């Protein structure tokens with residue numbers, strides 16, 4: 001299977017190269033040239049299987065033989081053995097047809113672990129096989145960074161630099177990034193927003209000389225492997241609820257659009273998904289774009305769900321690519337518009353195609369807090385603020401015979417202040433993370449300046465001087 005760039009000008013690559021490339025060299029994002037297909041019989045055969053076996057089967061056609069089956073199966077098994085729940089991603093029923101998919105049982109208590117634990121193993125495998133190293137630079141609004149540092153720390157083949165917006169992540173999230181003692185991981189507080197951090201990462205990828213000098217790789221959801229690993233839990237959840245014999249709907253707390261895009265991919269490969277609902281906090285560019293057809297950035301407002309405080313949603317480009325009939329030139333035009341004026345208008349046909357697949361809703365800060373309170377009072381369920389955003393949007397969908405699965409993307413203990421303010425209950429960190437808040441922090445503070453970040457990375461990256469062809 002080959003992967004093509006959404007902007008149409010970068011070479012098509014196989015899975016291993018896409019895994020290391022991060023962003024395509026034309027600034028676009030890689031997507032498979034065609035969607036693999038799972039028949040109802042293929043899907044039924046997975047029902048009741050352990051999570052890692054479902055992962056292996058779903059991911060295998062995307063890897064297309066570039067990694068030996070035995071290695072891929074081993075990496076899936078090792079990655080999901082790090083989770084503290086035997087089901088990996090369990091479902092909790094909270095109403096007659098309402099379910100919460102808990103994705104936070106991994107090492108850093110966020111759904112990012114699901115993809116990151118596998119991604120680190122895949123990258124290490126491919127790099128070691130070719131005797132290469134890579135420099136990873138990632139941007140985080142809080143969770144990707146901790147998950148990446150946990151998954152990559154101590155690995156000989158990679159140096160990891162994580163840019164986070166200074167003062168805009170929760171204390172638990174910050175400490176998950178700043179307390180790892182391993183020499184190959186570097187947490188950097190940037191004086192800016194998540195969008196600034198993400199723009200710097202993309203800017204570094206688009207500086208081809210820098211990119212080649214440090215053998216730059218990415219672990220954000222610009223990396224296709226992140227998306228494909230997230231497809232798996234849509235499949236496992238739907239199978240548990242009776243798919244493929246019945247349709248299932250999902251509501252997804254959304255920021256960078258990676259998670260809900262993985263749901264779209266699950267549908268494309270054959271999973272019978274009814275509705276895919278994008279839930280946003282007051283940083284509601286996606287909800288506005290679906291309503292009006294105008295994708296228009298405004299300033300980012302800090303909320304109690306900080307990991308979703310995002311305006312420029314990277315993976316929306318992947319959806320636009322499909323919705324425009326895979327027209328790379330159209331995507332270049334739209335993205336140029338975004339770069340120049342912070343906005344673009346979604347072509348009418350593409351908007352129609354998007355509206356057929358997705359619905360969207362936004363939630364105010366008061367509604368998020370009220371949802372946390374209500375869920376505890378009425379269902380006995382303590383939700384984190386990101387999950388609450390989605391629960392609030394899901395509740396507005398009305399009763400339906402179709403099961404609605406709301407994705408729970410973080411453990412409430414990552415956001416104790418917001419949860420306590422809404423519910424009166426202060427969630428404690430699991431005992432195995434108990435000393436996190438007492439550990440010594442180690443991080444650098446840098447200005448919102450791509451030059452300063454590039455110099456910082458180059459001074460510390462061990463892959464400098466090696467050239468990796470992608």
Ligand SMILES: Cc1ncc(COP(=O)(O)O)c(C=O)c1O
Nearest residue numbers: 143254255256257258259307409
């Ligand atoms: C806890 C949490 N929920 C939801 C999201 C939004 O997910 P996505 O960026 O894939 O849309 C994020 C960040 O990505 C997150 O960390």
Ligand SMILES: N[C@@H](CCOP(=O)(O)O)C(=O)O
Nearest residue numbers: 140141142143144220221256
């Ligand atoms: N919410 C994310 C933002 C980065 O998203 P990614 O999925 O592209 O890595 C975070 O927690 O960092």
